Amino acid sequence: MPPLTLYNSNLSVPCRLVRIVAGVVGVDLKIVNVVPRVDLRTPEWLKKNPQHTVPVVDDNGLWLNESRAISMYLISKYAKDDSLYPKDVNKRVLVDQRLFFDQDLFGRLAKIFHPQLFGKSFDPSDVEKVNDSFESLSRMLEDKQWLAGENITLADYAVATSLVAVEKTPKAAGVDHLKHANIKQWLSRFEDRYPQILEHRKGVREALEQRLQSMK
Ligand SMILES: N[C@@H](CCC(=O)N[C@@H](CS)C(=O)NCC(=O)O)C(=O)O
Known part of the structure; x- marks a missing residue:
């Protein structure tokens, strides 16, 4: 291929x-x-x-x-099987539900990290919206290993990847998903399953540094 x-x-x-x-x-x-x-x-x-x-x-x-x-x-x-994105609609809808949540979560995070790329500052009220999403995420993970069903799915990959965007938020915003024990435990479970996420986090940090340097 x-x-x-x-x-x-x-x-x-x-x-x-x-x-x-x-x-x-x-x-x-x-x-x-x-x-x-x-x-x-x-x-x-x-x-x-x-x-x-x-x-x-x-x-x-x-x-x-x-x-x-x-x-x-x-x-x-x-994919060799449908475990990440099930064909069974009753299982798939749970993944879809989390993916729509994830799209919104990323949009909220973008409101914090995006302005600095254009030399502007974030609006503090947007941090509250991000924190609200983290609280929702924490509730989704209550007594759960993974975000949609019994196994790891695309929902876990998508949300864990969106959280990489926290690396892009200015320190002054104080955005911290790890304050939530449910999120912290799930993310550490995810990192055990998919350690390459750490490389992506580093890659985004480095790309951000380069971008901010180039604006000086
Ligand atoms: N919902 C879209 C978001 C994509 C997105 O926002 N991409 C940004 C970079 S992270 C971009 O290309 N922005 C350039 C532009 O909007 O002109 C997706 O998940 O693919």
Whole structure:
């Protein structure tokens, strides 16, 4: 199978999810780094991805965007079984429910980390919204090993990856998901199962440092 192409930014947490899921299901990715706000706004690119965001995946002419949708696709098409994203709709809906939560969680985190990339400051009231999401996440994990059902699923990969974005939040915001014992224990269980997440955390930290240096 020829490799799929991922249009990527090392600073992008959604790109990390696609790289993680591809690795877990055994799909080779050719990674092409782009600067989305510059490269993806040409008329040609906007036909491929009207949202001008990374990640974008080209699977031999099939153009995909939205990290969670790409992940569902990679698992449905290439995984050896359906454990990460079950075919049984009664199980799948639990994963979907968490993935929609995850999309919202990432959006809330973005309101804290995004302004600094453009030399602006975050609005403190947005930190409260992130903390509200952490409280919800903690309740979801009460007496649970994993986020959706008995086994690790795409929901765990997606939320654990979104939490990598905490690395991008300014220290002054005081964003700390590890204050919640349920989140801390689940994340440590996740890291035991998937230690590569630590490399992605480091990669995002380094990409952020480079970006902030380049703005000086
Ligand atoms: N919901 C999207 C979010 C993607 C996203 O926000 N990508 C950012 C980088 S993390 C981007 O490409 N921004 C450039 C832009 O919006 O022009 C996903 O999960 O793929």
